[in-house]
Structures are given as C-alpha cells and as structure tokens.
Amino acid sequence: MDAITRYLSLHVQNLAGALGRLARQPFGSLMTIAVIAIALALPAGLRVMVNNVRVLSGSWEAAVDFTVYLEMSVDEERARALARGIEERSDVSRAVLVNRADALADFRAYSGFGEALDALEENPLPNALVVRPAGGTRSDVEALASDLDAMEETALVQLDTEWVERLRSMLELARRVVDIATVLLGAAVIIVIGNTIRLEINNRRDEIEVVKLVGGSDGYVRRPFLYLGLCYGLGGGLVAAVTIVAGLGLISSPARSLAELYDSGYRLVGLSAGQTGLLLGAGAILGWAGAVIATARHLRDIEPT
Amino acid sequence: MIRFENVGKRYPAGKEALSGVSFRLEKGEMAFLTGPSGAGKSTLLKLVALIERPTRGTVLVGNRNTSRIARRHIPYFRRRIGIVFQDHKLLNDRTVFDNVALPLLIASLRRRELERRVRAALDQVGLLEYEKTSPASLSTGEQQRVGIARAVASRPDLVIADEPTGNLDPELSLDIMRLFERFNEVGVTLLIATHDLELIEKLEHRRLRLEQGKVVEEPHWDTT
Numbered sequence: 021m022d023a024i025t026r027y028l029s030l031h032v033q034n035l036a037g038a039l040g041r042l043a044r045q046p047f048g049s050l051m052t053i054a055v056i057a058i059a060l061a062l063p064a065g066l067r068v069m070v071n072n073v074r075v076l077s078g079s080w081e082a083a084v085d086f087t088v089y090l091e092m093s094v095d096e097e098r099a100r101a102l103a104r105g106i107e108e109r110s111d112v113s114r115a116v117l118v119n120r121a122d123a124l125a126d127f128r129a130y131s132g133f134g135e136a137l138d139a140l141e142e143n144p145l146p147n148a149l150v151v152r153p154a155g156g157t158r159s160d161v162e163a164l165a166s167d168l169d170a171m172e173e174t175a176l177v178q179l180d181t182e183w184v185e186r187l188r189s190m191l192e193l194a195r196r197v198v199d200i201a202t203v204l205l206g207a208a209v210i211i212v213i214g215n216t217i218r219l220e221i222n223n224r225r226d227e228i229e230v231v232k233l234v235g236g237s238d239g240y241v242r243r244p245f246l247y248l249g250l251c252y253g254l255g256g257g258l259v260a261a262v263t264i265v266a267g268l269g270l271i272s273s274p275a276r277s278l279a280e281l282y283d284s285g286y287r288l289v290g291l292s293a294g295q296t297g298l299l300l301g302a303g304a305i306l307g308w309a310g311a312v313i314a315t316a317r318h319l320r321d322i323e324p325t
Numbered sequence: 326m327i328r329f330e331n332v333g334k335r336y337p338a339g340k341e342a343l344s345g346v347s348f349r350l351e352k353g354e355m356a357f358l359t360g361p362s363g364a365g366k367s368t369l370l371k372l373v374a375l376i377e378r379p380t381r382g383t384v385l386v387g388n389r390n391t392s393r394i395a396r397r398h399i400p401y402f403r404r405r406i407g408i409v410f411q412d413h414k415l416l417n418d419r420t421v422f423d424n425v426a427l428p429l430l431i432a433s434l435r436r437r438e439l440e441r442r443v444r445a446a447l448d449q450v451g452l453l454e455y456e457k458t459s460p461a462s463l464s465t466g467e468q469q470r471v472g473i474a475r476a477v478a479s480r481p482d483l484v485i486a487d488e489p490t491g492n493l494d495p496e497l498s499l500d501i502m503r504l505f506e507r508f509n510e511v512g513v514t515l516l517i518a519t520h521d522l523e524l525i526e527k528l529e530h531r532r533l534r535l536e537q538g539k540v541v542e543e544p545h546w547d548t549t
Contacts, residue, residue: 026435030433226414226416227418229414231427232403233374233376233403234403234408234427234475235400235401235402235403235404236400237431
C-alpha cells in the first residue's frame with residue numbers, strides 16, 4: 021500500500037513538475053503547443069468535414085428526383101393528367117410536368133447544341149414528369165420507381181442517383197486522403213515533440229549529470245521528460261479540440277441558412293464526446309511517443325565525466 | 326571497503342592515467358589521496374564511483390567486484406556512496422534544501438523521513454538557516470558544505486571527495502576537513518583527493534600518494 025502511494029506520488033510530482041516547466045516558459049510552450057494543435061486539428065477538422073458531407077449526402081439519397089420520360093405519343097393534356105394522378109400517391113411529394121417545348125427551349129439554352137437542333141425537323145424530346153418521392157427507405161423509393169416504369173405511357177424512368185454515387189466515391193477518396201494526412205501529421209507531432217524534448221534534455225544536461233551521479237536510475241532521469249511530452253501532446257490535443265469547436269461555431273450559422281434555402285433541416289455535425297476523447301488521447305500518446313524516442317536517443321549519451 | 330588490485334586505466338586518447346595501482350582502504354578509515362595534478366587522483370576516484378571503468382585489474386568496493394556491476398545497476402550502487410566534487414555540482418535553480426534532498430528523493434524516501442534527514446545533514450554542516458535560499462547566493466565555502474551535506478544525507482558508508490578544498494582559503498579548508506573527520510568519527514569511510522599538502526600536514530590520517538600512475542604509501546600515519 022505504502023509502495024503504491026509512493027509510486028503514485030512520484031508520478032504526481034513528475035506531472036506537476038512538467039506543468040511547472042511549461043508554465044515557466046509560457047511563450048515557448050505555447051508556440052510548441054500551437055504547432056502540435058495545428059497538426060492535430062487539420063486531420064481532425066477534415067474528418068469532421070467529410071463526416072458532414074457524408075451525413076448530408078445520406079439525407080439526399082432518399083430525396084432524389086425521378087425523371088419519367090413519356091412515350092412520344094403521349095400529348096401534353098394526357099401528361100398533365102398523369103402528373104396529377106401521380107401526385108395523389110402517398111409516397112410522392114410532388115410531380116411536375118416538363119412539357120417538350122419547354123424542355124427543348126432549356127436544352128437549346130443550356131446545352132450549346134442550339135444550331136444542331138435547328139437542323140432537326142421536329143422536336144425530338146418527349147414530355148416528361150419530374151417526380152419527387154416523399155422520402156422513406158430505399159426500397160420504398162425503388163417500389164415507386166417500378167410502379168412508374170410499369171405505366172403504359174412510360175418510355176423510361178431515370179433515377180438521378182448517379183451523381184450521388186459519384187459524390188460517394190469522391191467522399192471515399194477524400195477519406196483516404198484524410199487518412200494519409202492523419203498519418204503524416206501524426207508523425208509530424210512526434211517529430212516536433214521529440215525535437216522539443218531533445219532541446220530540453222540539452223538544456224538540462226548539468227542537472228541530468230548530477231542526478232545520475234547521486235544515483236538516479238535511467239527511469240528516474242527519463243520520467244520528467246516523458247511527462248513533459250505527455251503534457252505537450254495533451255495540451256495540443258486540447259487546443260485542437262477547442263479550435264475545431266470554434267471553427268464549427270463560426271460556420272454553423274451560414275451552413276444553417278444554406279440548408280434552409282434547400283428546405284433541409286440539416287445541421288452541422290460536430291465532435292462527439294468520443295471523438296474529442298480520441299483527439300486528446302491521440303495527442304497524449306503521440307507526445308509520450310515523441311518523448312520516448314527522444315529520451316532513448318539522447319539520455320544515454322549524458323554520463324557524468 | 327575499497328580494494329584495488331593492479332588496476333590500470335588507459336584513456337581512449339592513449340594517455341595512461343593509472344598503471345598498476347594496488348591498495349586497500351579498510352572500513353572506517355579516513356585517507357588522503359595525494360600527488361601532483363595529473364597524477365590520476367580523479368581517475369582513481371572515478372573508478373570507485375563507476376564513472377569510469379578500469380582497463381585492467383580489479384576494483385572492489387564494499388566487497389563487490391565493480392566489473393560485475395551492469396550499467397543499469399550503477400545508479401543503485403552509487404546511492405551507497407557519497408561523492409563530493411571540487412565544483413560542488415549543485416543545481417542553482419533549486420533551493421539548498423532541494424539540492425540536499427535530491428539523493429533521498431531519488432531513493433524515494435518518505436517525505437517526513439526525507440525532511441528529517443535533510444535538516445540533520447544541513448545542521449551537521451551548519452547551514453540549516455539557509456535551506457530556503459539558492460546555492461548561488463552562498464559563498465564558495467558554504468556551497469561546498471551544501472555539497473557535503475548532499476553527499477552524506479543518504480548516510481552512505483563511503484564518501485569520496487575530489488579536491489573538496491580546491492577553491493577555498495586555508496582556514497575554510499581546515500573547517501571542511503574537520504567536518505570530514507566528524508563523519509569519520511561516526512564510522513564513515515572517507516577517501517579524499519587533495520594536493521594541499523600543507524593542509525593535510527596538520528591532520529593525522531593515512532596518506533596514499535600517486536606517483537606516475539602508481540600508489541606509494543606514505544608512512545606518516547603510523548609513525549607517530
């Protein structure tokens with residue numbers, strides 16, 4: 021019991037010593053912590069962004085519009101009646117007729133093939149309906165699609181999911197890039213802390229020598245530096261978390277107005293408690309690791325002469 | 326307490342500091358190690374504290390063959406030896422108290438016991454009232470006494486001192502030596518390197534003289 025108490029008090033002393041050391045050179049300590057915080061906040065912030073886009077694209081998936089191209093034989097009158105009928109359905113939020121004349125005008129205006137169209141004798145476009153599902157699950161949406169496809173006036177049902185798929189693969193790519201950035205910046209944190217600890221070891225050469233002369237073991241000599249690394253890493257993680265929360269706070273209001281423009285109830289997803297813990301933990305572990313490497317390399321060299 | 330058997334030490338640079346040193350220092354003895362500067366006094370003490378390793382021969386300290394002590398066990402070995410340096414090697418960013426407490430802190434002594442021993446050591450060297458000041462604000466002689474307090478705070482059986490009076494005037498030097506004698510009276514074994522022959526002339530202790538890398542016993546101590 022006594023041994024445990026003494027062991028714990030030794031660690032508490034070391035932790036207090038490390039904090040004291042940071043406090044004694046506030047400017048230098050803050051600079052180091054800021055660098056670590058940036059290196060941690062970048063990948064963590066990017067992750068939050070990717071996460072947000074994913075949540076957003078997930079909410080879009082159910083709200084994808086169908087375009088129902090009707091047979092050329094279906095006239096505008098009939099198409100309008102069809103649209104009304106479809107709109108009655110409970111799984112449809114709205115159905116809008118795009119008549120062939122309007123469609124041609126749009127196509128002429130936006131496609132850049134205006135002159136080519138002039139060469140055609142008649143309008144090649146059919147009347148079409150743009151149907152927006154009321155939501156529901158993917159299978160509800162697919163059932164609606166097959167119902168629409170089954171109508172005899174339907175020539176083709178096109179589900180506009182392709183861009184969602186594209187977005188999703190882009191997201192996957194972005195996630196990979198963020199993974200790589202995370203590894204690189206994690207390594208940067210280790211290097212920054214390792215180098216800071218190396219300088220600290222150099223500054224305290226005399227002290228290390230004296231401690232070794234009066235019987236300080238390698239573990240005893242190393243421990244304050246490990247705690248210093250831990251404090252740097254933890255401090256960096258803390259500042260990074262605060263930075264991300266503040267950054268999200270800054271963009272949350274414009275994001276909300278944007279979402280409102282699209283009639284979406286979408287809200288930014290922030291850092292969860294678990295993710296915050298992960299960020300702090302990652303900082304602490306990287307700091308400790310940097311200090312372990314630095315002390316392993318440099319403490320042995322300092323021997324009393 | 327200390328036994329050297331035909332010990333030689335050659336530094337990598339090629340300089341031979343010791344060549345065939347043999348002597349014994351019994352438990353409870355106090356001896357001076359003399360000789361011109363460069364004769365290898367410091368080297369001999371470094372071999373005792375395992376700061377250096379001999380290139381040949383055997384060094385026994387407290388009946389332990391030091392060549393069998395692995396690097397990682399050296400700290401525990403040093404905790405049982407008090408070492409006094411010419412330049413004190415005190416840490417000026419800590420108080421006198423914390424300097425003396427350092428070996429006890431390392432040995433993870435309980436706080437109350439630690440305070441008791443630090444104060445006892447400071448009392449013995451007559452510096453109890455300076456415990457809260459920085460060593461840098463003390464005189465050289467006082468700093469040396471703080472260094473001695475640190476060396477004896479953990480109550481070692483053996484104290485080695487390398488030119489402990491090197492920077493002191495004769496009167497202060499004698500004070501320091503009298504202090505060592507008091508520790509010797511309570512059973513501490515001491516080996517003190519010094520080139521101050523005039524000083525040790527006033528003291529009745531065994532002398533080991535280093536000459537050209539060898540120890541020559543001076544008979545002074547047993548011919549009174």
